[in-house]
Amino acid sequence: xxxxxxxxxxxxxxxxxxxxxxxxxxxxxxxxxxxxxxxxxxxxxxxxxxxxxxxxxxxxxxxxxxxxxxxxxxxxxxxxxxxxxxxxxxxxxxxxxxxxxxxxxxxxxxxxxxxxxxxxxxxxxxxxxxxxxxxxxxxxxxxxxxxxxxxxxxxxxxxxxxxxxxxxxxxxxxxxxxxxxxxxxxxxxxxxxxxxxxxxxxxxxxxxxxxxxxxxxxxxxxxxxxxxxxxxxxxxxxxxxxxxxxxxxxxxxxxxxxxxxxxxxxxxxxxxxxxxxxxxxxxxxxxxxxxxxxxxxxxxxxxxxxxxxxxxxxxxxxxxxxxx
Amino acid sequence: xxxxxxxxxxxxxxxxxxxxxxxxxxxxxxxxxxxxxxxxxxxxxxxxxxxxxxxxxxxxxxxxxxxxxxxxxxxxxxxxxxxxxxxxxxxxxxxxxxxxxxxxxxxxxxxxxxxxxxxxxxxxxxxxxxxxxxxxxxxxxxxxxxxxxxxxxxxxxxxxxxxxxxxxxxxxxxxxxxxxxxxxxxxxxxxxxxxxxxxxxxxxxxxxxxxxxxxxxxxxxxxxxxxxxxxxxxxxxxxxxxxxxxxxxxxxxxxxxxxxxxxxxxxxxxxxxxxxxxxxxxxxxxxxxxxxxxxxxxxxxxxxxxxxxxxxxxxxxxxxxxxxxxxxxxxxxxxxxxxxxxxxxxxxxxxxxxxxxxxxxxx
Numbered sequence: 020x021x022x023x024x025x026x027x028x029x030x031x032x033x034x035x036x037x038x039x040x041x042x043x044x045x046x047x048x049x050x051x052x053x054x055x056x057x058x059x060x061x062x063x064x065x066x067x068x069x070x071x072x073x074x075x076x077x078x079x080x081x082x083x084x085x086x087x088x089x090x091x092x093x094x095x096x097x098x099x100x101x102x103x104x105x106x107x108x109x110x111x112x113x114x115x116x117x118x119x120x121x122x123x124x125x126x127x128x129x130x131x132x133x134x135x136x137x138x139x140x141x142x143x144x145x146x147x148x149x150x151x152x153x154x155x156x157x158x159x160x161x162x163x164x165x166x167x168x169x170x171x172x173x174x175x176x177x178x179x180x181x182x183x184x185x186x187x188x189x190x191x192x193x194x195x196x197x198x199x200x201x202x203x204x205x206x207x208x209x210x211x212x213x214x215x216x217x218x219x220x221x222x223x224x225x226x227x228x229x230x231x232x233x234x235x236x237x238x239x240x241x242x243x244x245x246x247x248x249x250x251x252x253x254x255x256x257x258x259x260x261x262x263x264x265x266x267x268x269x270x271x272x273x274x275x276x277x278x279x280x281x282x283x284x285x286x287x288x289x290x291x292x293x294x295x296x297x298x299x300x301x302x303x304x305x306x307x308x309x310x311x312x313x314x315x316x317x318x319x320x321x322x323x324x325x326x327x328x329x330x331x332x333x334x335x336x337x338x339x340x341x342x343x
Numbered sequence: 344x345x346x347x348x349x350x351x352x353x354x355x356x357x358x359x360x361x362x363x364x365x366x367x368x369x370x371x372x373x374x375x376x377x378x379x380x381x382x383x384x385x386x387x388x389x390x391x392x393x394x395x396x397x398x399x400x401x402x403x404x405x406x407x408x409x410x411x412x413x414x415x416x417x418x419x420x421x422x423x424x425x426x427x428x429x430x431x432x433x434x435x436x437x438x439x440x441x442x443x444x445x446x447x448x449x450x451x452x453x454x455x456x457x458x459x460x461x462x463x464x465x466x467x468x469x470x471x472x473x474x475x476x477x478x479x480x481x482x483x484x485x486x487x488x489x490x491x492x493x494x495x496x497x498x499x500x501x502x503x504x505x506x507x508x509x510x511x512x513x514x515x516x517x518x519x520x521x522x523x524x525x526x527x528x529x530x531x532x533x534x535x536x537x538x539x540x541x542x543x544x545x546x547x548x549x550x551x552x553x554x555x556x557x558x559x560x561x562x563x564x565x566x567x568x569x570x571x572x573x574x575x576x577x578x579x580x581x582x583x584x585x586x587x588x589x590x591x592x593x594x595x596x597x598x599x600x601x602x603x604x605x606x607x608x609x610x611x612x613x614x615x616x617x618x619x620x621x622x623x624x625x626x627x628x629x630x631x632x633x634x635x636x637x638x639x640x641x642x643x644x645x646x647x648x649x650x651x652x653x654x655x656x657x658x659x660x661x662x663x664x665x666x667x668x669x670x671x672x673x674x675x676x677x678x679x680x681x682x683x684x685x686x687x688x689x690x691x692x693x694x695x696x697x698x699x700x701x702x703x704x705x706x
Contacts, residue, residue, distance in 0.1 A: 213546075216488050217561070219560075220545070248678070249552050249678045251671050282416065286416045
C-alpha cells in the first residue's frame with residue numbers, strides 16, 4: 020500500500036517531469052505537440068512531426084522551403100517541385116487516388132494532404148487512423164498561401180521559419196498587388212486545361228486557374244460556371260478572350276498553332292495577336308511559395324507595357340533557408 | 344419466339360398495313376421536318392446572333408463590317424458544321440440501330456449493347472491516356488487526330504472479335520453474337536475503368552466527358568470524313584431491306600426463299616460497325632438514339648425495312664439535331680454532354696414504350 024504524503028506527491032511530480040523531459044529529447048524538433056483545426060474542420064493533435072508523408076505539390080514545396088526535407092518520408096506524384104524531390108523520395112501515387120495502406124505502410128508520424136486529395140473513402144480511413152492526418156486548405160488566393168504556410172509551420176513546430184517565409188511571401192504578394200494597381204484596362208484570359216479533338220476544357224470560377232488570373236490582374240473570360248468544363252465553340256467566340264492561357268507539360272504541350280487553327284478560337288481577340296501564354300503547371304496553379312512570382316510572370320505576359328519588376332524575394336536573393 | 348417479333352412483316356411483304364402512311368408521304372414529311380429543325384437550330388447558339396444579323400450573315404447582304412465577318416464565321420464555320428454533324432451522327436446511329444435490330448430479330452439489340460461502342464470507348468480512352476506520350480516517345484507525327492481514328496478502329500476490332508467468336512463453320516450464331524457482345528462490352532468497360540484509374544486529373548476529365556458524348560469541336564473536315572459512310576449506307580440499304588424483311592421469318596426460312604443469309608449477316612455487321620464506329624469516333628458515346636428511333640418509327644410506319652431504314656436515318660438525324668441544339672445552348676457557355684440528354688429523354692421514354700407494348704412483344 021502506498022501512503023500518499025506530502026513527500027510522495029512531490030516524488031510523483033518529479034517522475035512526471037522526468038518523463039516529459041525524456042519525451043522531449045526523444046521527439047526532437049516538435050516537442051510539446053500542437054492541436055490544429057484543419058481544412059475539414061477537425062481538431063487534429065500532432066505530437067511528432069518527424070516522419071511526414073506529404074501529399075500535394077504545394078505542401079511538398081512548402082516543406083522543402085521550410086528546410087524540412089529530411090523529415091519527408093514520401094510524396095505524391097503532383098509534388099514536382101523542387102525537381103529533386105521526385106528522385107529522392109518514395110511516392111504514394113496520385114493525390115486523388117490514394118491508398119490508405121500505401122500511405123500508412125510507410126510508418127509516418129504525420130500525414131499532410133492538400134484539400135482535394137481523395138478518394139473520399141481513403142481520406143475517411145486516413146482520418147480515423149492513429150497517425151494524425153492534417154488536411155491543408157487550398158483556397159486559390161494570396162491569403163490562402165499564407166494560411167497554408169502558417170498551418171504547415173505550426174504542425175511541424177517551425178513557426179519562426181514559417182513566419183519569416185510568410186513575411187517574404189506577403190511582401191511578394193504586396194508587390195504583385197502594387198503591379199495590379201497600375202493596370203488600366205484588365206484583359207480577359209481563357210484558361211484551356213485540355214484540347215482534345217477540337218474540344219476545349221476551360222476553367223470557370225473557383226479554380227486555381229481563375230485564382231492566378233485574378234492575381235495577375237486579368238479577368239477570367241468564363242465566369243458563368245464553376246470548375247473545369249468542356250466549353251461550347253460559340254461561347255469561346257462570345258467570351259472573346261484577349262489571351263489564351265495553358266499549362267506547359269513539356270514537348271506534348273498545347274501550342275498556339277493548334278489552338279488558333281480552331282475556327283472558334285481563330286475568331287477571338289487573342290487570335291489576332293497570337294496571344295497565347297503557356298506556363299509550367301505547378302508553378303502556375305500550385306498556390307505555393309512561388310505563386311507570387313508566377314503571377315508576376317503572367318502579368319508580365321499579359322501587360323508587357325507595365326515592365327513588371329523583380330519581386331522582393333528575388334532582389335534580396337534569398338530562399339526561406341536564409342530565414343533565421 | 345423472337346422470330347415473330349414483328350408479325351406485321353410476316354403478314355405483308357409489301358411493308359404496308361392499313362392506316363400506315365405511304366412511303367412517299369413518310370419520306371417527304373421526314374425530309375421537311377429535318378429541314379425545318381435544321382433551320383430552327385441554326386437560329387440559336389451561345390454566340391447570340393439576332394435573326395436579322397443572321398439573315399445578313401447567311402445571305403451576305405449588308406455592309407462589310409467586322410461584325411458581319413464575325414457573324415459569318417459563327418454561322419458558316421461553327422454552327423452549320425455542327426448542325427450537319429449532329430444530323431449525320433444521328434442518321435448513322437439510327438441506321439445502325441435499325442440494322443442491328445433487323446439482323447438480330449430482336450427489338451432490344453443496339454450497337455451500344457453489344458460492345459461495339461464500348462470497343463470504341465476503350466480505344467479512345469487509351470488514346471487520351473497514352474496518346475501524347477506515345478507520339479512524343481516515337482516522334483511520330485500522324486497527319487490525323489489520333490483519338491477519332493483510334494475510336495473508329497476500336498469499334499471495328501470489337502466487331503471483328505465478336506464476329507469471329509460467333510461464327511463457326513461459316514455460320515454466324517446471332518444469339519452467341521449478342522451474348523458475346525455483352526461480355527465483350529463489360530470487358531471493354533473494365534479496360535476503360537483501368538485507364539480511368541491510371542489517368543491524371545486532366546485525362547480523367549477528358550475520358551469522362553468523352554464517354555458522355557458531345558458534338559462540340561465540329562468542323563467541315565469532320566463532316567466530310569463521315570459523309571462517305573452515310574452515302575455508302577444509303578446506297579447499300581435497298582439491297583439489304585428485302586433480305587432483312589425475310590429474315591424475320593427465321594434464318595432457315597429466309598435461306599429457302601433465296602436469301603444468302605450468311606452474306607447478309609456479314610454485310611449488315613460491317614455496316615453496323617462502320618456506322619457506329621464513325622459516329623463514336625466523332626461524337627463519343629451517345630446512347631438510346633439507335634434503340635428509340637426504329638421503335639418509334641415501327642409504331643407509325645410498320646416494320647418493313649425498305650421504308651424503315653431510310654426513315655430511321657432521317658428521324659435519327661432530326662432527333663439528334665434537336666437534342667444537340669439543347670446540348671449546346673442550355674448550359675452555355677459550358678457544353679451539356681449530349682449523351683446525358685439522350686439517355687435522360689430516351690430511357691424513360693423507352694420504359695413507357697415497353698409498358699404499353701408488354702403484350703405485343705411477349706416480353
